[in-house]
Amino acid sequence: MLAFKYISFHYIKYFIIILSALVMFLVGFDYMGSTEKLDISANLLLIYLVYKTFFAIDMLLPLSLIFAMISTKIFLIRSNALVSFYSLGYSRVDILKPFVVVSTLIIFIFISLHSVSNFARADEMAKNIRKNAQYLSPTRDLFFTYKDKFVYFSKMLPLQESAEDVRVFSFSSNSLKEVLVAKRARYRDDAWHINAADIITKPDEIHFDSLGIKVTKEKDLKILQGFRPKMLDQVYEGKVNFTIKDAIDAYMLLNEQKINTDVVKSSLYKIFVYPFFVPSLVVIIFFFVPISVRFLNVSLFSFAAIISSLMIWAILFALIELSSHKTLPSEAGIVLPVFILFLIALRQWRRYRLAT
Numbered sequence: 099m100l101a102f103k104y105i106s107f108h109y110i111k112y113f114i115i116i117l118s119a120l121v122m123f124l125v126g127f128d129y130m131g132s133t134e135k136l137d138i139s140a141n142l143l144l145i146y147l148v149y150k151t152f153f154a155i156d157m158l159l160p161l162s163l164i165f166a167m168i169s170t171k172i173f174l175i176r177s178n179a180l181v182s183f184y185s186l187g188y189s190r191v192d193i194l195k196p197f198v199v200v201s202t203l204i205i206f207i208f209i210s211l212h213s214v215s216n217f218a219r220a221d222e223m224a225k226n227i228r229k230n231a232q233y234l235s236p237t238r239d240l241f242f243t244y245k246d247k248f249v250y251f252s253k254m255l256p257l258q259e260s261a262e263d264v265r266v267f268s269f270s271s272n273s274l275k276e277v278l279v280a281k282r283a284r285y286r287d288d289a290w291h292i293n294a295a296d297i298i299t300k301p302d303e304i305h306f307d308s309l310g311i312k313v314t315k316e317k318d319l320k321i322l323q324g325f326r327p328k329m330l331d332q333v334y335e336g337k338v339n340f341t342i343k344d345a346i347d348a349y350m351l352l353n354e355q356k357i358n359t360d361v362v363k364s365s366l367y368k369i370f371v372y373p374f375f376v377p378s379l380v381v382i383i384f385f386f387v388p389i390s391v392r393f394l395n396v397s398l399f400s401f402a403a404i405i406s407s408l409m410i411w412a413i414l415f416a417l418i419e420l421s422s423h424k425t426l427p428s429e430a431g432i433v434l435p436v437f438i439l440f441l442i443a444l445r446q447w448r449r450y451r452l453a454t
Contacts, residue, residue: 101183105196108173113166113204120162121154135228146227152220159208160376163201164407167380170197171387172400190385191451197380205373209342212369218341243355244322251283259285264292266321274300278319285326292319325351340365364421364428375414375436379407381443385450410439 128150129136136143174180174193183193212218240251240261252263266278280295299312326347340348340362349362383403388396414435421431 101186101188101192102196102199104179105170105174105193106200109166109170109197109200112169112173113162113200116165116169117155117159117162120158121151124154124158125150132228142227146224149216149220149224149227152217153224156211156217156220159204160373161407161411163204163376164379164383164411165404167197167201168383168387168400168403168407171384172396175388175396189450191447194381194384194447197384198377201377201380202374205376208373209369213342215341215344219339222339243357244325245355249322261285261290264295276300278316278321280319283321288323288326289320290322290325292321293317295319340369342369345369360424360428361422364418364432367421367428367432368418371433371436372414372418375410375439378436378439378443379410381446382439383407385446 125147129147136146171180174183180193216223237254238252240249240254242249246269248267248269250263250265250267251261254261261283262281264278264280264283268275268277276297276299278292278295278297280292283290283292285291295316297314297316299314301311326344345362345365349359349366352359352362383406386403387399414432417426417431417435420426421428
């Protein structure tokens with residue numbers, strides 16, 4: 099228990115230091131590169147930097163956990179604390195447990211942060227501030243399907259949860275049946291409400307004796323149940339930064355509509371599966387670290403471990419991007435690499451556990 103507390107304390111300490119340093123570097127570098135484009139008020143600039151900080155944490159937290167493990171292990175070696183623990187009867191697995199437990203707990207906290215919209219969509223909001231001087235820019239010319247109907251929004255305002263210049267096209271037997279036209283729709287109570295609309299109905303048969311097009315006025319209409327504005331904005335604009343709730347709801351809704359769900363699945367795998375490469379990589383690297391400076395050049399090993407971690411993280415990050423753009427199936431691009439790392443880590447764990 100003493101070793102667990104001691105190692106956990108130093109692991110968390112190094113994690114906070116490394117994460118803070120990496121985040122400040124990334125945010126500072128971004129700010130220096132975007133100074134000319136950030137012609138905004140001081141208030142918006144501060145909010146922009148906060149969102150960039152959230153994005154940096156989202157991207158760098160898993161990597162910081164690995165670097166913190168390497169730093170902590172090197173600290174234990176240089177201070178001879180590691181040899182002391184072994185001489186007291188602690189096994190390698192006992193020394194490894196604090197790293198695995200702490201990193202896994204932090205990963206669970208990290209995953210839960212994706213239920214907060216400001217964290218999950220931080221990069222998107224920062225880009226909107228830089229480009230449009232507002233958090234969420236209006237989505238224009240949104241066209242999508244819903245229950246065999248085609249829906250068009252000329253402009254959707256996610257913050258106001260409203261849409262302008264709405265058109266709903268209804269079909270029957272592959273032929274246009276009617277068109278609903280409304281100036282504005284507002285989202286409330288899990289549906290889009292239209293105060294007043296014109297419904298243009300086409301006759302079933304078009305000939306000289308037909309009645310012609312019929313236009314009727316309707317009030318208090320309700321359409322698109324379950325299609326939240328933010329979810330529409332994310333799914334149909336091809337954005338991949340979902341909150342947990344939005345991603346699950348979008349997957350269920352699109353799956354019900356028999357619409358391709360690859361992007362949403364990729365987002366879910368990125369949230370729930372990708373972070374768990376960290377405990378696996380921690381286990382793999384841990385058993386390669388020497389127990390004393392006498393057995394290996396620690397500085398050289400640290401350099402090799404950091405480079406290896408960066409390469410694995412970069413490969414996983416690239417595979418996630420490929421999966422998000424439907425170049426690779428998300429199962430092959432995200433789930434499979436993490437599962438392979440888990441199997442390697444499990445083999446290492448079992449090997450050294452049986453040895454002790």
